[in-house]
Amino acid sequence: MITYLESVRQFQLNTAHTTYAFAVADEGYLTHAYWGARLEPQDLTDLLRLKESPFVPSTNNRERASFLDSAPFEYPCGFTGDYREHAFGIETTGGFRACDLRYADFRIFSGKQDPQGMPHTFGEGSETLMITMKDAATGITVLLYYTIFRDSDAIIRRTAVRNDGEKPVLLNRVLSASVDLDDDRFEMLTLYGSWARERQICRLPLRHGKQRIDSLRGESSHQYSPFFALVSPQTTEETGIAYGFTLIYSGNFMLQAELTQHCQTRAQIGIQPEDFVWELLPGAYFDSPEAVLVCTKDGIGGMSRCFHQLFYRHLIRSTWRDKNRPVLINNWEATYFQFDLAKLQAIAQESAKLGIELFVLDDGWFGHRDSDSCSLGDWVPDQRKLPGGLKPLTDTVTGLGMKFGLWFEPEMISPDSDLFRAHPDYAIQIPGRSRTESRAQYVLDYCREDVREAVWEQIKAILESVPVSYIKWDMNRQITEPGSAILPPHRQKELWHRYMLGVYALLERLVTEYPDILIESCSGGGARFDPGMLYYSPQIWASDNTDAQERLRIQYGASLFMPPSAIGAHVSVCPNHATGRNTPFETRANVAMNGTFGYELDVTQLSEQEKAQIPEQIQRYHSISHLLREGGLYRLGNPFAPAECAAQTHAGWDAWMYVSESKEEALLTFVQITAEANLRSRRIPLAGLDETAVYHYNIDHTDYRKTGAYLMQCGVLIPNLHGDMQSLQIRLETETDADS
Numbered sequence: 001m002i003t004y005l006e007s008v009r010q011f012q013l014n015t016a017h018t019t020y021a022f023a024v025a026d027e028g029y030l031t032h033a034y035w036g037a038r039l040e041p042q043d044l045t046d047l048l049r050l051k052e053s054p055f056v057p058s059t060n061n062r063e064r065a066s067f068l069d070s071a072p073f074e075y076p077c078g079f080t081g082d083y084r085e086h087a088f089g090i091e092t093t094g095g096f097r098a099c100d101l102r103y104a105d106f107r108i109f110s111g112k113q114d115p116q117g118m119p120h121t122f123g124e125g126s127e128t129l130m131i132t133m134k135d136a137a138t139g140i141t142v143l144l145y146y147t148i149f150r151d152s153d154a155i156i157r158r159t160a161v162r163n164d165g166e167k168p169v170l171l172n173r174v175l176s177a178s179v180d181l182d183d184d185r186f187e188m189l190t191l192y193g194s195w196a197r198e199r200q201i202c203r204l205p206l207r208h209g210k211q212r213i214d215s216l217r218g219e220s221s222h223q224y225s226p227f228f229a230l231v232s233p234q235t236t237e238e239t240g241i242a243y244g245f246t247l248i249y250s251g252n253f254m255l256q257a258e259l260t261q262h263c264q265t266r267a268q269i270g271i272q273p274e275d276f277v278w279e280l281l282p283g284a285y286f287d288s289p290e291a292v293l294v295c296t297k298d299g300i301g302g303m304s305r306c307f308h309q310l311f312y313r314h315l316i317r318s319t320w321r322d323k324n325r326p327v328l329i330n331n332w333e334a335t336y337f338q339f340d341l342a343k344l345q346a347i348a349q350e351s352a353k354l355g356i357e358l359f360v361l362d363d364g365w366f367g368h369r370d371s372d373s374c375s376l377g378d379w380v381p382d383q384r385k386l387p388g389g390l391k392p393l394t395d396t397v398t399g400l401g402m403k404f405g406l407w408f409e410p411e412m413i414s415p416d417s418d419l420f421r422a423h424p425d426y427a428i429q430i431p432g433r434s435r436t437e438s439r440a441q442y443v444l445d446y447c448r449e450d451v452r453e454a455v456w457e458q459i460k461a462i463l464e465s466v467p468v469s470y471i472k473w474d475m476n477r478q479i480t481e482p483g484s485a486i487l488p489p490h491r492q493k494e495l496w497h498r499y500m501l502g503v504y505a506l507l508e509r510l511v512t513e514y515p516d517i518l519i520e521s522c523s524g525g526g527a528r529f530d531p532g533m534l535y536y537s538p539q540i541w542a543s544d545n546t547d548a549q550e551r552l553r554i555q556y557g558a559s560l561f562m563p564p565s566a567i568g569a570h571v572s573v574c575p576n577h578a579t580g581r582n583t584p585f586e587t588r589a590n591v592a593m594n595g596t597f598g599y600e601l602d603v604t605q606l607s608e609q610e611k612a613q614i615p616e617q618i619q620r621y622h623s624i625s626h627l628l629r630e631g632g633l634y635r636l637g638n639p640f641a642p643a644e645c646a647a648q649t650h651a652g653w654d655a656w657m658y659v660s661e662s663k664e665e666a667l668l669t670f671v672q673i674t675a676e677a678n679l680r681s682r683r684i685p686l687a688g689l690d691e692t693a694v695y696h697y698n699i700d701h702t703d704y705r706k707t708g709a710y711l712m713q714c715g716v717l718i719p720n721l722h723g724d725m726q727s728l729q730i731r732l733e734t735e736t737d738a739d740s
């Protein structure tokens, strides 16, 4: 519910468990009052501390600068006295950068207004507050949107800018949200990483100054995820305050926490302001992406569940959202570029026998692509590897009762391609400067409609010629030499955002024209593992690292803000191609079942013993995948805990649970990362269950019946397993009347 308390000019957004409040202060400054556990609507003026020195500008304009530099602002702008990081920045035709946004009016309405051309939340039960602010000197109008959904504690914020003046204005910063939190005892939780080592966790105390994570790579990146949390030092997985922030966007971003002189914390999120300038002509609009803000007292796990639930209910738009995804086999780690029709047919035939449902042909099927050095942009089947094109293969695959999936990298162009030879200007580049190659390829200029059209026509021709049920949409390099042949000099810095709008436009076309194709997005593994892509693709390849042990960390980090049902995870062969490590086949499957399950190996080379496990794994995955989509995730272990001594209670193992909304069903997965001799069993308290319900389950061939209260307080006893990376998957179900 959104309330306006007119007598004190305050807005309060109340979700089921939280309140977010801000006020219109003297002279129209918009000041932040409170964000935390739910309060009934009431006067929160005291919290603004506006009567304290430095003085209110209306009573002492001489001290306006000190006021502006210390009051808590809802959407701060620069160069008028607030020297903290601002959220909104402009430059006028005269070259002046100051801006002074003051409150004009508000509107509360049911439903929401979406940012144009960008992924966004949607669905039933939303209510929106729109605040209008104006800068009198330039005629710039800023609209601040706050949306809440009836079934979520998250707040969706975004900013829209309209030029109501008579001259163009350059926008050089339009963050989606800024929040001044009245506290300095925070730790900042971020996800960092690299290729094949994505989403590692960093938790460090805030210090005075600015702590930022960002991307200037043209993608959300392997290096930092567009997510952070501010938690108190006491916050644990299931208790304590956690503020979570993420952005529904896949390009350059920045998230920053600034600890200020008065020991408050300014948290900000939005499009990366560095190298961003957008010319806004009179009458034109600019939309920021949506930011998702979560506050909970239920610890880091509570924050994650809030993100998961919001994204599942209000962001994943695919027709596949509620369906069990087909268990796939992908040929990348099986063959890389070296395959022919017979090899693929053999994999498909063996897979079908084992019950695998979708055959995905990865990179290397087009142009003359025998390695990564050519052919991107030429989406025409390679007749040498696939005589007669894709049809003989798709005939085999569909004849076996499987669906067919295909890999594309639609945003790329190889220097050795017909497309590049015909249109060298299609690549992003700066005239007179050599183009940096990465994986021997360039990035297509998706700001251009003709470029998108050239790619779309080729993709469409394939989709019209063979039955494609699944597309892997890859993006394997970052942008360098940002330059577009179609943008005038003063608009070159629009490239980064225009590129993303172009990518979204093509994805929009794909999901509109082919709504039933299941899309899995990917970016050199997990460089675009973000809520923006989730809007188009309900699953995202999380990492090129398929090693089960490393995946525990990657998937744990990913689950901090992204729903497990979106985490692309496959069983691959051992020794693992990325790490050389051997892990049991069963554990590889149990870990991959913490995501969208599939296989990525040459199934014809598996032992009979391994093959024998596959039909049961597929059947098991289908029987649990509703829990991954709709259930709540409870992380019980921590794969980042040091493993020097497995006898320590928390070291050397990982475990997680899914609990259905009704709490009648749960799934526990336990992985013993490091074995150690002569250990007693581990006692692991469960979470999220119904205290009074009686659950039955089986561990190590013994049946148990215990109450939820017992399981959460006393836990289950997991035997010391023999060997590293051993695992168990345990189903818990409440007793039905028939059972008792």
Ligand code: GLA
Binding pocket: 332, 362, 363, 372, 407, 474, 476, 522, 523, 524, 525, 526, 541, 543, 544
């Ligand atoms: C990226 C993907 C892989 C595979 C290769 C193909 O690295 O993450 O899964 O598709 O590209 O070149």
